[in-house]
Amino acid sequence: MTRTPLRPLARILSARAAGENPDVIERENLRARHEVIREKSRNRAEGRLLFMGLAFFMAFTVIGARMGLLAASEPMEPRSAAPGATIVAQRGDITDRNGRVLATNLVTHALYAQPKDMVDPGKVARELAAIFPDLKEDDLKRRLTDGRSFMWIKKKLSPEQMQKVHEIGDPGLLFGPREMRLYPNGRLAAHVLGGASFGAEGVHSAEVIGTAGIEKFMDDRLRDPAKAAEPLQLSIDLTVQATVTEVLDAGMKMMNAKGAAAILMDVHTGEVISLVSLPDFDPNDRPAPLLEGDPGDSPLFNRAVQGVYELGSTFKIFAVAQALDLGLVNPDTMVDADAPMVWGKYRIKEFKNHNYGPLLSVTDVIAKSSNVGTARIALMIGGLRQQAFLKSLGIFEATPVELVEARGARPLVPAKWPDIVTITASYGHGVSASPLHLAAAYAAIANGGTAVKPTLLHHTTPVVGTRLMQEKVAHQAVLMMREVVTRGTASYANIPGYAIAGKTGTADKPKPGGGYYKDKVVNTFASTFPAHDPKYVLIVTLDEPVDTSSSEPRRTAGYTVVPVAAEAVRRTAPLLGLRPEIEVPGQNALTAVVQKKN
Amino acid sequence: MRTLAYLLTFLAVIGSGFWAYTENYATQQTLKDVARVNAEIADLREALSIQRAEWAYLNRPDRLRELSTINFDRLGLLPMEPEQFGATSQVSYPASPAAALPEITEPVDVIGEQDQAP
Numbered sequence: 001m002t003r004t005p006l007r008p009l010a011r012i013l014s015a016r017a018a019g020e021n022p023d024v025i026e027r028e029n030l031r032a033r034h035e036v037i038r039e040k041s042r043n044r045a046e047g048r049l050l051f052m053g054l055a056f057f058m059a060f061t062v063i064g065a066r067m068g069l070l071a072a073s074e075p076m077e078p079r080s081a082a083p084g085a086t087i088v089a090q091r092g093d094i095t096d097r098n099g100r101v102l103a104t105n106l107v108t109h110a111l112y113a114q115p116k117d118m119v120d121p122g123k124v125a126r127e128l129a130a131i132f133p134d135l136k137e138d139d140l141k142r143r144l145t146d147g148r149s150f151m152w153i154k155k156k157l158s159p160e161q162m163q164k165v166h167e168i169g170d171p172g173l174l175f176g177p178r179e180m181r182l183y184p185n186g187r188l189a190a191h192v193l194g195g196a197s198f199g200a201e202g203v204h205s206a207e208v209i210g211t212a213g214i215e216k217f218m219d220d221r222l223r224d225p226a227k228a229a230e231p232l233q234l235s236i237d238l239t240v241q242a243t244v245t246e247v248l249d250a251g252m253k254m255m256n257a258k259g260a261a262a263i264l265m266d267v268h269t270g271e272v273i274s275l276v277s278l279p280d281f282d283p284n285d286r287p288a289p290l291l292e293g294d295p296g297d298s299p300l301f302n303r304a305v306q307g308v309y310e311l312g313s314t315f316k317i318f319a320v321a322q323a324l325d326l327g328l329v330n331p332d333t334m335v336d337a338d339a340p341m342v343w344g345k346y347r348i349k350e351f352k353n354h355n356y357g358p359l360l361s362v363t364d365v366i367a368k369s370s371n372v373g374t375a376r377i378a379l380m381i382g383g384l385r386q387q388a389f390l391k392s393l394g395i396f397e398a399t400p401v402e403l404v405e406a407r408g409a410r411p412l413v414p415a416k417w418p419d420i421v422t423i424t425a426s427y428g429h430g431v432s433a434s435p436l437h438l439a440a441a442y443a444a445i446a447n448g449g450t451a452v453k454p455t456l457l458h459h460t461t462p463v464v465g466t467r468l469m470q471e472k473v474a475h476q477a478v479l480m481m482r483e484v485v486t487r488g489t490a491s492y493a494n495i496p497g498y499a500i501a502g503k504t505g506t507a508d509k510p511k512p513g514g515g516y517y518k519d520k521v522v523n524t525f526a527s528t529f530p531a532h533d534p535k536y537v538l539i540v541t542l543d544e545p546v547d548t549s550s551s552e553p554r555r556t557a558g559y560t561v562v563p564v565a566a567e568a569v570r571r572t573a574p575l576l577g578l579r580p581e582i583e584v585p586g587q588n589a590l591t592a593v594v595q596k597k598n
Numbered sequence: 599m600r601t602l603a604y605l606l607t608f609l610a611v612i613g614s615g616f617w618a619y620t621e622n623y624a625t626q627q628t629l630k631d632v633a634r635v636n637a638e639i640a641d642l643r644e645a646l647s648i649q650r651a652e653w654a655y656l657n658r659p660d661r662l663r664e665l666s667t668i669n670f671d672r673l674g675l676l677p678m679e680p681e682q683f684g685a686t687s688q689v690s691y692p693a694s695p696a697a698a699l700p701e702i703t704e705p706v707d708v709i710g711e712q713d714q715a716p
Contacts, residue, residue, distance in 0.1 A: 101654035107644050184654035242659030243677070497680035571677060580680035 091208045092222045093231035096238040097458045106182045109162055109175040111154040115144045118172030127168045156180050176203045183283045189241050191277045191302040195286040216404040233458040235271035243571045244274045251564030252278055259543035261303035263439040267447040267534050269459045277303040306409045308432045312505030314526040315428030316374045321477040322389045323377045325469040334359040337373035348375050366480040367488035371427045378426030383417045392468050393441040395433050402456045409434050435539045442526050446534035449474035482531040489558045493566040497580030498573050502527025504557035520544050523557040525565040540565040
């Protein structure tokens with residue numbers, strides 16, 4: 001661009017010649033030049049605005065388009081981040097101590113309907129009622145046609161049922177995948193496992209939650225995705241559990257009992273090897289709880305854990321063991337056992353008004369199950385120390401076992417503890433506890449005097465509890481219980497091969513209104529084997545048994561529950577890997593000397 | 599010179615474009631494969647868990663007891679009992695190989711010398 005001079009000489013000269021002011025020309029030219037400059041800068045500014053506008057427009061268009069795309073498209077997981085191990089199942093398996101499956105998951109389908117898409121509700125209702133006998137045609141038809149847009153029909157389908165529903169071929173019938181809990185062993189260990197049901201349900205999946213037993217107690221652990229791959233290993237041994245159930249079921253029927261319970265426990269670790277309560281149920285199809293009547297009669301009731309009974313003479317060994325531990329007596333001390341014993345307004349009598357006295361050795365008090373002898377020993381100990389000892393055995397608290405029912409089963413203990421309670425508690429009256437409490441307390445005596453915490457989880461490491469009594473005392477107590485079997489009330493438990501040591505207990509059942517039934521008893525046999533080196537404790541309880549094999553009905557533990565327990569030991573001990581042995585004879589002068597030398 | 603540089607750049611652009619194209623499709627194919635394999639793993643796991651459940655169901659103690667009762671004639675299975683335990687001393691030894699050696703009729707006395715320690 002050629003630059004126009006502000007004062008072009010030719011025009012200035014001609015203007016001067018014409019007598020005009022040459023500054024006018026200069027101003028004119030300056031104005032023209034400014035106009036050009038202004039025009040140029042305005043164009044540039046406009047261009048910039050346009051550019052900025054375009055840039056913003058494009059940016060917003062891109063963002064808007066992306067947002068629209070995100071909103072309109074199906075969400076989906078990033079595919080490139082390959083997951084390592086996808087979650088196998090939403091709930092962990094449960095196995096026994098040897099890894100045999102007790103509870104697992106099975107993929108199945110739930111059936112639901114969208115009546116709005118249904119072609120012929122009447123036909124669908126008819127055909128569904130034919131496939132599922134529990135559905136009513138009229139009811140189904142009414143619900144399918146009342147205008148709702150969604151309804152569940154069945155929570156679980158078998159593959160055969162699913163195929164039949166497919167064959168109805170109605171577009172309004174749809175399937176949702178489900179994981180259902182399966183207990184392949186059926187009724188076995190039903191009370192331990194409890195059961196599971198669906199929690200929050202959706203079309204694509206449903207929560208599986210535990211409803212009872214260990215399924216509920218360990219619900220968080222079983223649902224933890226981090227631990228879903230490793231099964232929860234219980235201390236239960238499936239084979240032993242099946243054997244104990246078989247023996248107990250036969251025993252219950254033979255002794256005309258209405259219920260039975262058995263617990264087999266490892267005395268060193270407190271692991272429950274077998275826990276049976278009869279009658280039982282199928283956890284795959286858990287029955288509804290009883291709405292009326294005694295909940296204790298429901299098959300759901302776990303007698304071994306929830307059944308809080310007066311366990312009778314089985315408690316006698318606690319008083320004797322404590323007296324031995326305190327040094328008040330030794331096994332040969334003679335105590336007063338002259339029946340009946342009068343204490344205030346109470347008369348303490350023996351079974352069938354026998355009198356084993358006037359004097360009885362402590363061993364014979366246990367062997368003959370003398371109420372009076374035990375009462376005298378308990379009075380020597382005193383109420384406070386007796387309470388403290390029973391508490392340390394865990395008899396006053398709910399058991400810490402991993403079952404949700406155990407928390408609610410608190411033993412019934414008198415609030416006040418006068419001397420008469422000291423007396424009755426020593427032979428197991430007035431204090432109620434569950435068979436599991438008894439198992440833990442007996443295990444503490446059998447393992448040499450250390451406390452045992454009952455558990456249903458498999459331990460691989462040894463557990464050492466606090467010491468409750470001297471080892472020598474615990475050994476003496478077991479030897480006394482061995483006397484019960486060899487020459488006392490539990491002679492039916494004297495089986496070849498395994499030395500059982502145990503104590504019988506017969507308790508009258510309390511009436512709901514107060515007082516006791518004359519012809520209803522709870523019989524218990526608490527035993528440990530092998531007697532010279534106890535490894536297991538077996539508690540067997542029969543509810544209202546009666547032995548009708550002789551002329552008059554017999555209801556004492558020695559005739560009813562002891563043979564059942566003996567058979568259980570005979571069958572389970574080989575399975576537990578215990579060799580049958582010839583009983584080790586008691587020490588005589590010669591063997592005692594030989595042992596000392598060694 | 600400049601033309602050559604332009605030409606090379608152009609070829610590089612075309613080349614990298616082609617490379618990106620093939621990589622893109624290879625990646626997508628791999629992702630599809632991974633998804634397919636994952637689905638297969640999930641299916642196999644499901645099948646495995648069903649097999650495990652069936653194994654447990656078929657081996658439940660009730661059924662085994664019934665089967666052993668039904669097949670008692672052939673198998674003769676009884677519950678394990680204490681009498682079935684034996685002691686190793688009850689197992690008879692095989693005939694000793696010494697019995698098979700010829701009898702020594704002419705014994706020879708041997709008097710050895712003890713080695714002297716150096």
